[in-house]
Amino acid sequence: MAIWAIISLIAASGWWFTAIARGETVNGIWFVFAAVGSYLIAYRFYAKYIQDKFVKPDDKRATPAEYDYNGRDFVPTDRRILYGHHFAAIAGAGPLVGPVLAAQMGYLPGTIWIIVGVIFAGAVQDYLVLVISMRRGGRSLGQMAKDELGTVGGIAALVATLSIMLIIVAILAMVVVNSLAASSWGVWSVGLTIPIALFMGFYLRYIRPGKVMEVSMIGIVLLLLAIISGGWIENSSLSTALHLGRPFLAWVIIIYGATAAILPVWMLLAPRDYLSTFMKVGVITMLALAIIVVRPVITVPAVTHFATAGNGPVFSGTIFPFLFVTIACGALSGFHATISSGTTPKLIEKESQARLIGYGGMLMESFVAIMALVAAVSVDQGIYYAMNSPIAATQGTVEGAVAFVNQLGLTGVNLQPETLTETARLVGETSVVSRTGGAPTLAVGLATIMHQIFGGQSMMSFWYHFAIMFEALFILTSVDAGTRVARFMLSDALGNFIPRMKDHSWTLGSWITTLLMVAGWGSILLMGVYDPLGGINTLFPLFGIANQLLAAVALSICLVVFARKGYTWKLLIIFIPMVFTAIITVYGSYLKIFSADPKIGYWANHFRYKDALAAGKTELGAAKSVEAMNTVVKNTAIQGSLSILFVVCALIVMIVACIRTVQALQGKNLIDTEDPYVDSRMYAPSGMGANPDEKILVKQWEEFYAKHPELDLENSHHAELAKESAKA
Numbered sequence: 213m214a215i216w217a218i219i220s221l222i223a224a225s226g227w228w229f230t231a232i233a234r235g236e237t238v239n240g241i242w243f244v245f246a247a248v249g250s251y252l253i254a255y256r257f258y259a260k261y262i263q264d265k266f267v268k269p270d271d272k273r274a275t276p277a278e279y280d281y282n283g284r285d286f287v288p289t290d291r292r293i294l295y296g297h298h299f300a301a302i303a304g305a306g307p308l309v310g311p312v313l314a315a316q317m318g319y320l321p322g323t324i325w326i327i328v329g330v331i332f333a334g335a336v337q338d339y340l341v342l343v344i345s346m347r348r349g350g351r352s353l354g355q356m357a358k359d360e361l362g363t364v365g366g367i368a369a370l371v372a373t374l375s376i377m378l379i380i381v382a383i384l385a386m387v388v389v390n391s392l393a394a395s396s397w398g399v400w401s402v403g404l405t406i407p408i409a410l411f412m413g414f415y416l417r418y419i420r421p422g423k424v425m426e427v428s429m430i431g432i433v434l435l436l437l438a439i440i441s442g443g444w445i446e447n448s449s450l451s452t453a454l455h456l457g458r459p460f461l462a463w464v465i466i467i468y469g470a471t472a473a474i475l476p477v478w479m480l481l482a483p484r485d486y487l488s489t490f491m492k493v494g495v496i497t498m499l500a501l502a503i504i505v506v507r508p509v510i511t512v513p514a515v516t517h518f519a520t521a522g523n524g525p526v527f528s529g530t531i532f533p534f535l536f537v538t539i540a541c542g543a544l545s546g547f548h549a550t551i552s553s554g555t556t557p558k559l560i561e562k563e564s565q566a567r568l569i570g571y572g573g574m575l576m577e578s579f580v581a582i583m584a585l586v587a588a589v590s591v592d593q594g595i596y597y598a599m600n601s602p603i604a605a606t607q608g609t610v611e612g613a614v615a616f617v618n619q620l621g622l623t624g625v626n627l628q629p630e631t632l633t634e635t636a637r638l639v640g641e642t643s644v645v646s647r648t649g650g651a652p653t654l655a656v657g658l659a660t661i662m663h664q665i666f667g668g669q670s671m672m673s674f675w676y677h678f679a680i681m682f683e684a685l686f687i688l689t690s691v692d693a694g695t696r697v698a699r700f701m702l703s704d705a706l707g708n709f710i711p712r713m714k715d716h717s718w719t720l721g722s723w724i725t726t727l728l729m730v731a732g733w734g735s736i737l738l739m740g741v742y743d744p745l746g747g748i749n750t751l752f753p754l755f756g757i758a759n760q761l762l763a764a765v766a767l768s769i770c771l772v773v774f775a776r777k778g779y780t781w782k783l784l785i786i787f788i789p790m791v792f793t794a795i796i797t798v799y800g801s802y803l804k805i806f807s808a809d810p811k812i813g814y815w816a817n818h819f820r821y822k823d824a825l826a827a828g829k830t831e832l833g834a835a836k837s838v839e840a841m842n843t844v845v846k847n848t849a850i851q852g853s854l855s856i857l858f859v860v861c862a863l864i865v866m867i868v869a870c871i872r873t874v875q876a877l878q879g880k881n882l883i884d885t886e887d888p889y890v891d892s893r894m895y896a897p898s899g900m901g902a903n904p905d906e907k908i909l910v911k912q913w914e915e916f917y918a919k920h921p922e923l924d925l926e927n928s929h930h931a932e933l934a935k936e937s938a939k940a
Contacts, residue, residue: 216256223249230323231514238319240508240586244500247327247582251575254331259571262336266774266782267343269563274892276350277559281925282717284476285700286350288925289559291568292900296489297693298556299573302338302548303492304384304690306541307577308683309650310756311585312657314538315596316526317519319512319589321535326585329536329543330578333789337763338548339570340770340786345553346560347886352697353553353766355704357865359885360772365868370705372765372861373550376758377701378729379854380547381694382736383755384687385469389461389741391651391684396454398681399461401442402688406468408434412483431483432490442681443674462741465691466734472692473699473726480692493576495682499583499658506664511624512589525601525620526648527753528811529803533796537756542581544793546762547694548574554697564898587657588650594618594627595635595644599653603646604834613645640673655679698729739847754814754851757800761862764793768869775876776883783873794866801859805852814852821845893923 226246230238263269277288289297314322345351351359354373358366392398408431416427445451456464472480518524519531527538541547552570560569588596597620598606598613606613610632617627636644639659644652659675667674702725707714713721767790775783807813810820821844824832835841875881895913897906917924922931 216253219249219252223253226250231320236511238510238514240503240506240510240590243319243323243582243586244503246323247579248500250327250331251579254335255567255572255575258331259335259339259567262339262571262785263564263567266779266785267340267563267566269343269566271562271564271895271898272892273563274890274894275346275560275563276557276887277561278892278894278925279887279890280349280558281928283926284717285555286558288561288894288896291561291565291896291898293483294556294559294561294565295569295573295900297559298551298569299576300489300492300689301551301555301693302541302545302573302690303577303580304387304541304547304687304694306539306545306547306759307581308584308654308687309387310539310541311581312588312650312653313526313600314535315512315585315588316516316524316600317531317535318515319510319585320514321519321531322539322585323582325535325539326543326578326581329539330574333763333767333793334542334544334548334578335571335574336785336789337544337766337770338552338574339566340774341549341766342552342557342560342566342570343563344770344773346557346563346566349887350558350700351553352701352704353549353762353769354701355707356553356773356885357765357769358708360769360776360883361865361868361872365865365872368861368864368868369765369769372858372865373762374698374701374705375854375861376546376762376858377550377694377698378732378736379755379758380550380762381469381691381698381729381733382740384690384694385462385465385733385737386740387651388465388684388688388691389458389737391680391687392461393456393458395677395680395684396451397442397446397677398684399454399456400445400450401438401681402684404438404441405435406480408438409480409483413479416483417479427483428490435491439678439681443677446677458741459738462734462737465688466730466737468688469691469695469734470726470730473695473730474722491682492580496580496583499587499661500579502661502665503583503586506661508586508590508661510586510589512593513623525597525605525616528809529753533800533803534753536796537753537760537800539581540756540759542578542584544760544763544789545577546759546764546766547690549762549766550697550701551693554700555693561894561896562892562898565896568899584654587654587661589657590660591653591657592631593622594625594631595656596653597622597625598627598632599644599647599656600650601646602648602834606646608643608646610643610645638669638672639676641676651680651683654683695726695730695733698733699726702729739850742843753804754855757797757804757855758858760793760797761801761858764790764797765862765865767793768866772869772872772876773885775873780877790866794862798859798863801855804855805859814848814855818845818848818852821848894925 222245226242226249229242230246277286280286281288311322311326341353345356348356354370357369361369392402412427412431416423420426445454522528522530527534556569560566594617597617601613601616605616610629613632614627614629617625632644635656636642639656644656655676658679659672662675663669663672699722703713703721706725712718713725715721767786771783771786771790774786803812804814808816810817821832821835821841825838825841825845830838832841835844872881895909897910902910921927
C-alpha cells in the first residue's frame with residue numbers, strides 16, 4: 213500500500229496548490245499531479261469496486277464478437293488495439309476545444325469538472341453502457357432504450373439518439389474542416405494515415421496475424437514519416453495544390469465518412485484508430501512531461517468575473533450551466549455512450565476487459581482535456597482573448613483586437629499590437645486575430661511550451677503546425693467511428709419495422725443506412741461551413757447541450773437495467789450523476805430556447821435578424837449581405853427547433869426511466885433483455901499486459917487452435933457460409 217500512499221500524496225499536493233493554497237499565479241506542474249494521481253486512485257479503487265460489486269464480469273461467457281462473429285463488424289480484437297480504437301473514437305473535438313473555450317471562466321472550474329466529473333460520471337457511464345450493450349449482442353443505445361423502456365420511452369430515445377448523433381458527428385467534422393483548411397501540412401499528413409492504416413489492417417490479418425507489437429512499430433515509423441514529410445510538402449510546389457477550401461474539405465470528409473463506415477472494421481477503422489492513438493497518447497504524454505520540465509506559470513485567475521457575469525467575449529453564459537456543456541467531453545460525454553454501444557461491444561474479447569477499455573479509456577480522454585486546459589491558460593491572456601473573440605468584436609485586425617481586449621478590464625492585461633504580430637510571425641501565420649474554435653489557441657499553447665525544450669523560438673512554427681495536424685487527426689477518428697455507430701443505430705431503429713435491417717451482415721442494408729446518416733450529418737456540416745456567424749460558434753453550444761442530454765439518456769437506461777438486476781443503494785453510483793446531468797442540460801436547453809439575449813438564445817437571434825430584414829436592413833453583425841442575413845435566419849430556426857426536439861425527447865426518456873426504476877425496486881415489470889448465455893471457446897488477458905499465468909493460457913489456446921484450425925472463428929464462419937451457399 214506504500215505506492216498508493218505516495219500516489220495519494222501527489223494527488224493531494226496537486227489539488228492543494230491549484231484549488232486551495234493558490235496565490236496570484238500557479239505552476240502548471242500541479243495540474244498534472246492532481247489529474248494523474250486522481251485517475252490512478254479512481255481506476256484502482258472506485259472502478260474496481262464497480263467491477264466487483266456491480267458488474268461482476270464472467271470471462272467464461274462469450275461476447276458478441278465471438279458468438280456473432282461475421283468478419284466485418286463482429287470480430288474479437290486484441291484488447292490493446294481495441295483500447296486504442298475506443299480511445300481514438302471517443303476522443304474527438306470535445307476534450308480539445310471545450311476546455312480551451314472554458315478557460316474564459318478561469319482555470320479552476322474547468323479543472324474540477326474535468327477530473328471529478330470523469331471519475332464519478334463520465335467513466336462510469338462509458339463502462340456501464342459498454343457492459344450492458346456487450347451482454348445484449350452489441351445493441352445500440354436507442355434500441356436498448358426501446359427494449360428497456362417500452363414503446364413511448366423507446367421511440368423518444370430512438371429519435372433523440374439518432375438526431376443528436378447527427379449534430380455530434382457534424383460538429384466533429386466541422387472542427388476537422390476548420391483545422392485542415394489552407395493547411396497543406398495537415399492535409400498531407402492526415403491523408404497519409406489512411407493508406408498506412410489499410411496496410412496495417414491487411415498486415416495484421418493476412419501477413420503476420422497476431423503480431424501486434426510488430427505492426428505497431430511499423431505503423432509508428434510510417435506515421436512519423438507522414439508528419440515529417442508534411443513539413444517538406446509545406447515548403448514545396450505541392451503546397452498550393454493542397455491548400456484546400458472549407459467547402460471542398462467538407463465534401464472530402466463526407467465521402468471519407470461514408471467509405472470508412474462501409475469497409476470491414478479490421479481493414480481501416482480499427483488500425484487507423486489504433487495508429488492515431490499512438491500519436492494522441494504520445495503527444496499528450498510529451499506535453500505533460502514538458503509541463504513538468506518547463507513548469508509554466510499560469511497567470512489566469514482561478515475564477516474570472518466572466519464566470520458569474522456571463523458576458524464573456526468567447527461565449528456568453530454563466531458558469532452554471534454553460535461550463536458543464538462547453539466542456540462537453542473530458543468529463544462526461546453522451547457521444548461516448550454511442551461508441552460504447554456501437555463498435556466497441558462488437559469487438560471486445562472478454563467481459564473483464566471492459567474496465568480497462570470503458571473506464572480506463574475515458575480517464576485518458578480526461579487527461580487530454582486537462583492538458584488542453586493547461587496549454588490554453590499558458591497563453592498570454594491578451595493573446596487568448598484576441599484569438600477567441602469573434603471577428604465582429606475585433607474587426608479581424610490587430611488594431612481592432614488590441615482595442616477590444618484592452619477595454620475588457622482584465623487585470624494585468626495591456627495588449628500591444630507588436631505582441632500579436634510577433635506571435636503570428638513565430639507560428640508562421642499571417643494573423644492570429646479571431647482564430648476562434650479553440651484549435652488554434654491550443655496549438656499556440658502547445659508551441660509556447662514545447663519550444664522551450666525543443667528548438668527554441670525558431671521551432672514555434674513547427675510545433676504550431678504539428679499541433680494543428682495532431683488536432684485534425686485526433687478528431688477525424690471520431691468522425692469515421694461516429695458514422696459507423698450512426699449506421700448501427702439507424703439499422704436497429706429501422707429493424708423494428710423491417711426485421712432484416714437488424715442484420716448487420718446484410719450489405720445492401722449497411723449501404724442504405726450509412727448513406728442516410730451521412731446525408732444527415734453532411735447537410736448539417738455544410739450548413740455550418742456556409743454560416744455567416746461561423747458554424748463552430750453557433751453550433752458548438754448546441755453540440756454541448758445535445759451531447760450532455762444524450763449522457764443523461766444513457767445513464768437513465770443504465771439505471772433501469774441495474775435496478776432490474778436487484779440493486780438498490782448501489783444505484784446511487786448511476787442516479788447522482790444522472791440527476792446532475794439532467795438538471796444542467798435541461799436548464800441549458802431552457803436558456804437556449806427562451807433566453808431574450810441574442811448571444812444565448814437561438815430564437816432571440818432568429819427574430820433579431822428576421823426583424824432587421826423586415827426593417828429593410830442589408831447587413832447586421834457578421835452578416836454583411838441580405839443573403840447572409842437570410843442564412844442566419846434559416847440556421848437559427850433549425851438550431852432552435854433541434855434544441856426543442858432534443859430536450860423534449862430526453863425528458864420523456866428520463867421520466868419513463870424513473871418510472872421503470874421505481875417499478876423494479878417494487879419488484880414489478882422485471883424483464884431480462886440480456887442475450888442467452890453462450891460458453892466461450894477462447895481466452896484473452898484482462899489488462900493491458902499479461903501476467904505469467906495468462907501468458908501460459910494464451911499459448912495453450914494458440915496451440916489448441918493450431919491443432920484444430922477448423923474450430924478457429926474465421927474458418928468456422930467461412931464453413932458456415934459455404935454450407936448456406938450450398939443450400940441456396
